Amino acid sequence: MLQAIRDGVKGWIAWVVIGLIALPFVFMGGYDYFTGGTDRDAVVAKVGGEEIVRHELNRAVEQRRMQLREMFGGDLPEGAFDEGAMRREALQGLIDERLLHKFVADQNLRVSDEEVARTIRNQQIFHEGGQFSRDRYRTLLNQNRLTPEEYEEMVRQDLLVGQFEDVMRRSSFVASGMAERYLKLDREQRSFEYLELTAELFKDEVEITESELESYYEEHKDEYMAPEAVKLAYIEVREDELDDAAKIDNMANVAFERPESLEPAAEEVGADIRYSDWITQEGESDGLAQHSAIVSAAFSEDVLEYGYNSDLIEVSGGHFFVVRKAEHREAEPRPLSDVEQEVREQLRLERALDLARQEAEDLIASVEEDAEQLSSFAERVGAELFAVDGARRSDVSHPQSVVREAFRLGEGGVGKVELDNATVAVVRLAEVEPGDPDGVEDQELRQVQRDIEQMTSRADMQAFMRALRDDVSVKINEQRL
Template sequence: MLLAIRDKTRGWIAYVIVAVLVVPFALFGLYNYAGNGGEQTVASVDGEDITRTQLDQAYRERQAELRQMLGEQFDPGLFNTEQLRREALQQLIDQQLLFNHARTRKLNVSDEQVASIIRNQDIFQVDGEFSMERYRQLLEQNNLTLDRYEAQMRQDLSLGLLRQAIERSAYTSDRELDRILALQGQRRELSWVTIPTAAYRDGINPQPEALEQWYEQNPNRFQLPEQVRLNYLLLDPAVIAERIDVSTEDIRERYRERQAEASQTAERELRHILIEVPAQASADAVGAAREQAVAARERIQAGESFAAVARAVSDDTGSANDGGNLGAVQPSDVAPAFAEAAWKLEVGAISEPVRTDFGWHVIEVTAARANELAPLEELAASLRESIAQSRAEREVFELGNTLETLAFEYPRDLEPAAEALGLPVQQTDWLAADDTGEGILAETAIQRSAFSDALLESRENSDLIDLGDGRYGVIRVVDHRAASREPLADVKADVREAVIDEQAAKKAQAQAEAMLPAIESGQSLRQAAEAVSVAKINAPRWAERNERELPAGVREMGFRLPRPAPGQNHADLARLPDGWAVVLLSAVEDANPDDIDAERRAQLRQSINAMDGQLAFRAVLAQLREQAQVRIFEERL
């Protein structure tokens, strides 16, 4: 328990670590470390165990990351549970490999450094000071022990130092940078001839045997997907909310709550005086800075104006010249401790010194503006809807247990559950696995379950399916069609068009290929194209690597061809969406690296170094994986 035995921190500059690493304390984040004794091991890394509890927590964190990244588009059904669990396990294995490597390289983090970082996290502070009571309380609330949390913090810091050491080892020489700049800005002189496929369609009349042959050679075309029809029950908070009664008193109570919230988020005009002290400063330095803040407050109480004292002593250069004026501020604009103190003050009052990561503040409230809340009469309808929705969400959770139980007790019938819930059994039309559908049919989780072997074979009710947004459903397959293929007779017209397109494309390609020997023998592109009546010639032009005005196939081939010797050309074919092209490269001009300004060179060097650093880190991790003794207990996952 570092913080139980240390009141001071010293040593290496901990704030540098914090600037590089993100080591947050999330109330739903860290692994549950409240004792691993006797837990089931799911993997071991060079003798270090990874427990089932750690894997479960890492899996939940992975889900949370995806939910945060995708927002409203997050759909649990899109992600395979087994795959996510294996990804989470691999992440834990990688972390252990890297931590072992960091220990080997003696990238250790001292007790003082860990203690300093924890002490300066806002979440553990009360009135700007670290609170051991709050620290213990938050850890206990999340079933974490002090020792294990601090050990995890040390491990995270060590891993960050290791990654930083590896990635910062990347270096790009001036010669390499010049070579890349020359290639990036390279221009090529290109000309090309296009030969459209459509010009060769006329006159192609495929015979029946050609259609049959194409149909047999393309078995994946004209497939009719597997289909099912479903019965289902849907628990939707929006539907449940419609049958919930909300009283007038309920609406008044919610309005009073909104009034209280509005007062808490009201805007205030503030001044402050800052006595700066680094977050990692010693207790003596912190105390001395506080004394300066107290002295500033006493000067104001003795009659000096707040603005005059702020100009004289405040370390906040941005506001000091303006008498400490911060303008209009909302709680979210400032540190939590600062906001808590400022919103307790009356207008004109001066705060006691308040500690934040920046130092000590003395705060004055010069004006307060309450958030205007519309009259109750105007908000009544929306408040009623909000109350009903909240209650519906809680009711859906309870009804979900009933639905799950009855769907299991009556596995081939949804009616008993429907009667108990007061909901109708609904039926879909034919549904394919790749249909987008609407409503419940658009849910990937529903489609995945509907086409599972278990439901198709048993025709029994599914498990309770979490659809997100508080919605749950149970489905049952009532009819099924296996995948099949449309008969040739039904798709003969489409097959005929495909055969004509294919044969026309081959003719266009043959014409393009016939031009290459002529060009290689010394003919110009125009001379070689004279034998192709439908060819369209594009005059030579200088093109850049990322130029979008050229057809993509022409540009890609033009920069793939080898650099020609002076006075020579290189040519090759490029496939286009509507035909073929013969592309001729006649000259290459590299960019002059000396023409690139210093800022651009620095940006590119930084980008290359960052990319090379990431590649180096991945290479180290790959080597560690190869050398380590990793054992995964598949039956315990």
């Protein structure tokens, strides 16, 4: 059903319509409730003189979650998406919306009332028995605290932006013959060889003095941090071990009303107060820290900063905790004595990689004079020489940076790239076979042309949005995101 709506409704308004079905509490302030929405009208950004407030951002974030849930079949993999990054991405979308709406309004573009009405009448969400229902329309808007006038203005804005985007698409210029040139490049094949110089090959040549070790540690202390951690005092209760399950609610109420201590809450259920070992935000595979809800509570503002008891935490059916901070340790560098071997190995690896880089430069100079030097060097140091025949740009059987370098070089050229695993690769291009688009079917050629037009249009739109941002003052309040 949601896909059908998106097929019939363009732009950001589509997700407003989807929200009418799937998530009414987003518009009603429910999402603000779950995210601590007492400050729901706090200004998170200003675009020119226009404000974007927190509840708008919350709504946009939840709409993005809805999109992602659909992509993953209803459930989001835990920890797969960074909340902070998602909120910033959603805010950038709202900023772009504001910029586009302002620009379109300044151009005096118009959408007739009839076109707005026709668009709304065609939105299936408002249909009953195959026809538009005014009663359903008003009911759904009312449930979401939208007046017909407000919703119609939202639709009007979307149509205006759609008009402008259509103009941008039609005005994007793609030169004739571009599809053929693209296919020629895409079908080009290159044969090359490469060899990998790993830092491990040179580690035995590296000696580290104590003074070098100490200097490196001082310069890189922030890479050897002991993470922020807390020890918790906690009450643990299981519903099936109590003579009266109502005691759990009583415990939760007392913990809230007496936030300065766990003792009154513990007395309610006759439980002992116990203490955890150090817990970090990464959690653990066992003990208290295996429960993400407990870790989240431990590092919440109420528990960590204010020293209050947590809310009641249910980690599984009938298994409850209330926690409070017992000790807190800020993130701090681990002493050199604890990380000496780790620091020594890292410094040795970096020095060895420098040697690999220098060896690669020397090898390039030799191979440029005599191509056979590459295979000779590989035999001498015991490294594998990879020979690649007829690779295309899309080749994924070899490191992507190596393939890109092979397609950058001229025939007979030699170059180097660094790989992710402390390795330098030396690449020699042996042969280039130009691509031939002559055998391509007309249908595929037309599709390639359309794809190029779409890419060009997107690039034009991105450049246009950058220009709009340069002309309008955009201020973001990071503390309120």
